Amino acid sequence: MRVDVSGLGHRFGDRPWLFRGLDRTLHPGRVYALTGPSGSGKSTLLAILAGWMTAREGSVEHRHVDDVGWVFQNPHGTPRRTAIDHVMFPLLAGGARVREAEAVARGLLERFRLVDVADQQFRRLSGGEGQRLMLARAVAAQPQLLLVDEPTAQLDLSTAREVNQAISRLASPRTIIVVATHNPETRDSCTDHVDLGEHQDATRAGGR
């Protein structure tokens, strides 16, 4: 399983190229920080990796990657459901029995330091807890490709730090993970780095 990105470039209409010449193979077990200045095309690249958009040049080949999960900037949960319910749902949907799902969900809550709020309703969680819960739920769903868009954008410094610690525990052997971020600490919590800033320079050098 892998994603092969080759010669990838994108621009909207006849606006300047956002990035060009991006070559990379993405592997499971790794967490790729996707960085670059605001407007450099990080969210656009996530959409291209997901298959939602087609790049103007180059290719993205999904090799044995069929399902894609997302974690967005703002945590979205069911207000009156408990934290553990959120993590159990994808496991139950995948065919696990209740007891098994609960055991796996508790393990994930431990990994993301959420055991103390396992039985708390989603609406009572703090912003950082909610975001860590979204990461735990995404891991429970075991997508082959997991795309995380600016997970600390809405958070204050200390809450962002908690989420970054969760990012450093995100790697999963069966999932390729890409995290778009502005935050240098989030970048440092990942195992690998793709810098779109470098591919803007190539754009300027390469012209249109």
Ligand SMILES: Nc1ncnc2c1ncn2[C@@H]1O[C@H](COP(=O)(O)OP(=O)(O)OP(=O)(O)O)[C@@H](O)[C@H]1O
């Ligand atoms: N559908 C679209 N049509 C035209 N322009 C677009 C479209 N979507 C995004 N853009 C522009 O493309 C550029 C890159 O946007 P994108 O959201 O991918 O950047 P980003 O690196 O994720 O930015 P930020 O870090 O600020 O979130 C921006 O200038 C944006 O306005």
